[in-house]
Amino acid sequence: MDQLTEYNGDLLAELREESRLSNLPLEDVAFERLCATLETEGELETADRCGWRGNSAGKTLRLDGHGGDPKEAEGILSVIACELYNDHEPMTLNAADVKKIFGHLVNYVVASRRRDFRDTLSLGTPEFGTATMISEGWPSVTKVKLILITNGIYSARTDAKLAGKIGEIPVTYNIWDLARFHRVETTGSKEKIVVNFEQDFGSCLPALAASTNDAEFPSYLAVINGKQLAQIYEMWGARLLESNVRSFIQASRRSVNAGIRDTIRDDPGMFFSYNNGLSATADSLETRQDGERLEILSARNLQIVNGGQTTASLHAALRSNPDTLDRVNVQIKLTVVRPERSEEVVPNISKFANSQNKVSAADFFSNHPFHLRIEGYSRRVLAPPSSGANRQTIWFYERARGQYLVERSKRGGSDRRRFDTEQPKSQLFLKTDLAKVEFSFRQRPDIVSKGAQKNFAAFAAEIGSSWSTTETRYDETWYKRLIAKLIIFRSLEKAVPRQDWYPGGYRANIVAYGISKLVHDAEKMDKVLNLDTVWSNQNVPEGMLQCLLIACERATKVIVTPESGIRNITEWAKKQACWGSLMRSEVTYGTALIDQLIDLEEARAAQREGKREESMISGIEAQTKVIELGADFWGRLRLWTAPNRTFSMKDDGILKACSQLGRRLPSERQCVLAITILDRARAEGYVDDHETPRIRISGSRSH
Template sequence: MEHLFEFNTDLLEELRGESSSTGVALDDLAFERLSSTLEGEAEIETSDRCAWRGVVSGKTLRIDGHGGDPRETDGILSVIITEFFDTDQPPSLNAADAKKFFGHLINFVAAARRQEFRDSLHVDTPAFGTATMIAEAWPAVTKVKLIFVTNGVYNARTDAVLAGKIGDIPVTYNIWDLSRFHRVETTGSKEKIVVKFAEEFGGSLPALSASGPETQFPSYLAVIRGSQLAEIFDKWGARLLESNIRSFIQARRKSVNEGIRDTIKNEPEMFFSYNNGLSATADSVETEADGTGVRILTARNLQIVNGGQTTASLHAALKHSPENLSNVHVQIKLTVVPPDNSEEVVPFISKYANSQNKVSAADFFSNHPFHMRMEGYSRRVYAPPAQGGSRQTRWFYERARGQYQVERAKLGTTDRRRFDAEHPKPQLFVKTDLAKVELSFRKKPDTVSKGAQKNFATFAADIGEAWTASDKKYDETWFKRLVAKIIIFRALEKAIPRQEWYPGGYRANIVTHGIAKLVHDVDERDKVLDLDRIWNEQSVPAGLMDCFLTACEAAADVITDPDSGIRNITEWAKKQACWARVSRLEVDYGGGLDEYLIAPEEAKAAVRDGRREEAMVSGIEAQAKVIELGGAFWGRLREWAAPNRSFSLKDDGILKACSQQDRRLPSEKQCILAVEILGRARDEGYVDDEETPRIKISGGGRVH
């Protein structure tokens, strides 16, 4: 419980500090902060703020946000109510408390469907837009998810519990309390889905063991009824697919989906023959022998790594062809992979199961070389001291949730203070931060506005394809310029709420559109932003900040003035038409913008300079480096590289020679090759926690 209270204290300090510096209300920041975790856990696809409460016909109505338009989220209407306590001692909550909050939320959903209630709302408010969206999308709704978000402590585990129906539409409720947030954010462990086939979904799965008794990862060939699979997906949705970000970025091939749909509708008994089935993993399974094989009773942390389209199509059939699902059968290749091995093994299972796709989401797991390389830079590269400071710090990239807290928790009090000083919490960023910042600068603000999951999907597809073509551009300079973009993005998040023109909401949409607008206008001048200057200063120059705010003000005017026929501002910001209007605006930046721009050739020259600094060293320098790092270092690298297919037996021999340098000094040629192997290993994410960090300070303008 002590760790829970400490987590709450840290959360409050973070939000209070941001509220003080931006002027944004604590409740708004809490919603944004906690909803981002829900997005990361695939509980919702996006999170749109809509704070409204009132009394209608003697009933209390309340809503704090929603998870997007059901017409864009597979028919799921997710509505959110948030109760955030500004107290260091988090209160306990019980079932009666939860029932009250869910009741207020249901009352809003019911009222939103009535014209007289919508007419009572001001047309320019988020509440009007949300109510209108609910009413217009209602024919497409297949499930209503009630989500209660709080930093109170709830006394039971509540996850996707069926709470009745509205008409014929099922309603589930889900509680995210302080304990749940703490578990997800500090341990790095995903929320575990425990599928009890026998107890909750109509029967166990008939299966055959497809592996020997001594195998490290037991495998089964199983068969599941279409109705079972659809009901399981109906309960947990995209969380069944979260081990594979593929669920968000795979191409929606219309012909395939239509084929699956037509088979369900017209030939359900042939589905098993026509469909390739699913590939899935689980942390563990519970089975029983049945004479001819086994029956799978329970699967812990079931994840579908190939077959997302099949699963989603079967789920859709719950609405249009439910009577046929009992005649549909689907094969499953299920592999049991313990949690300690999942990050290493599951991506390969998914990758090879999806090998027909040139660029598949499976290629963009958290241990994809891109993420590993960014993590490597974030652990090695020191940022220059910020203005007024003297300490160099690092920007901590969290490629897997919870890494920051896990690393910090390993340390004693003194080492933890040093860690905090070298890795300030405001300099922590995660994959979804990287994606929204990068795509804002790539002039895709409509995509960024669609939420973390869809935005990351687009980012993953773009980077995955580019990486396959060539990974050379993603070097140390690219990392530094990424950090410069993050510095700009976060500075705008703080500055915008304090501007006189700020409309009081839609901050995220304004930031991304404003950045995209300025970059667009800079491109029109055949220039680029001098991001290296921002890296070196670790801040945004005042003159450049004024230019960004000018662009953001222009963007805000468009965002709050939707095209005719669009009444939901948040949905308007997600449309290409909104960005098209912003991009066409004539914006006067005054005469100060040119000071912060450079020619593209100059930016490319800086990249070449950076690569030369990282280029292969001479034989004498290589030998000096090998000796300086020591035999133990090369031994650790050899141990890391041994199971990695990217490293050959020759590489192993080189590393062995370097690890045994106390017996015999390796040759210059061996040392050159060893340094090259080290470079390749670092590109794949190798980090040696016992190595002294590299600090390079050059004269002139750049600090590396």
């Protein structure tokens, strides 16, 4: 309980400070902060704020936000309640409290389908737009998901529990309480999906062992019934596909989906023969041997890494062709991968399972070279002291969830205080933050407005597919300019709500659109924002901020006045037509703008100079490493590579120079190449018996 109390105190302090700086209500800040975690976890694709309380037909109605248009979310209507307790000591919720909150959410959904209720709401307000979205999208709704986010504590574990129906539409509920947020954000591990095939879905899976008893990664061939698989997807949705390459790049092949659909409808008995089946992984399995027959009873952290289209198509058939699903069977190749090896192994399973669809270049998991490079810069590149400070700091890139808190927890006392000073939490940024900021500056505000997951999917596809030809552009100068963009984005997030023209909502859309507009207008002048100045000062010059706010004001006018026939402002902001309308708008910045811009060639020259400096630093670091390992080490490596044909005569010459350190120090260029040769050798299995072994001991974790 002490840990939860400390976590709650830190969370409230963070929210209060953000509220003070941005002038936003504490409830708005809490909604945005907590929903960001849900988006990262795959619980929601997007989270749009709509704080409203009211009454209709003698019932209490409530809504704090929603997960976007169900037509864009596989038919799932997510409605959200945010219950924030402003007390340091965590509050406890009981079943009656939760039932009451969810009842008010259901009342809002039901009322939204009535014209008389919608007529009581003011045109243009978030509550009117949301009610209209629910009403117009209801024919496509397959499930209503009630979500409670809170810093209270609820004792029961709740994950996609069935709560009843609205008409014929199933309703589930999910509670994200303080303990659940703490668990996800401090351990770095995702919420585990535990599928009890026999207990919750009717029957176990018949299976064959496809590996030896001593295999490091036990594998099985199993068969699952189509209705059973569809019901599992009904409960957890896209969270089953978190490790699937296609879930990141949002690949769509309508012809394949049509073929799957037609087989389910017209020839379900042949589905097993026609369909390639699924590739899946799990942390662990519970099995039973029934005579000659092996059965899988349950799977912990089940993940479908290939077969997302098959799964989603079967789920769609729950509504269109439910009677045929009992006759459908699907094969599964299921591999057990221990959690500590999942980051290494699962992406490869997914990549090779999907290779026939040409998406291997986009396996944008946390161990992709892009993320590793950004992480490396974020730990090494010190930011200049900001105004009024005298200490350099780090912008901490969290490549994998929980890295920051794990690093902080290793320290105590004065070491933790130093960590907080040198690596402040305000300078923590995630993969989704990076994608959001980059796409805002790449003039893609409509994609940014679709939410963290869809925006990251688009960013992943773009970077992943072009990485092999463009990776050199992501150098240290690019990283410093990325941080400058983060500084601009976050400064605008705080400044926009303080403006007289701010409408009281849509902040995220306004910021993304405003940045894109200014970048677009600068581009028309063959100029770019002077990001290097922002990096050097670690803040946004007043003149630049004012120009950005002018662009944001114009963006606000476009966003809140959608085209005829569109009544939901947040959905309008997700459309390319909205961005097109803003691009065509004329904005007068005055003379201040020109001082904030530099010529394209000047920006490129600065980047070339940065590459030269980075090359010098890399050379010094490599030279230091070569000397540290010593001449004997390089001599042993040279002997190992000599009979190996993958190493050239040039490689041998480099290693020879390093093995003669006592005579002459190798050049920086030679040392850089030597480190590269060492990495290649280790990848091929080289181990130096004289080198101090690197031992990692993992403690067991109870659940």
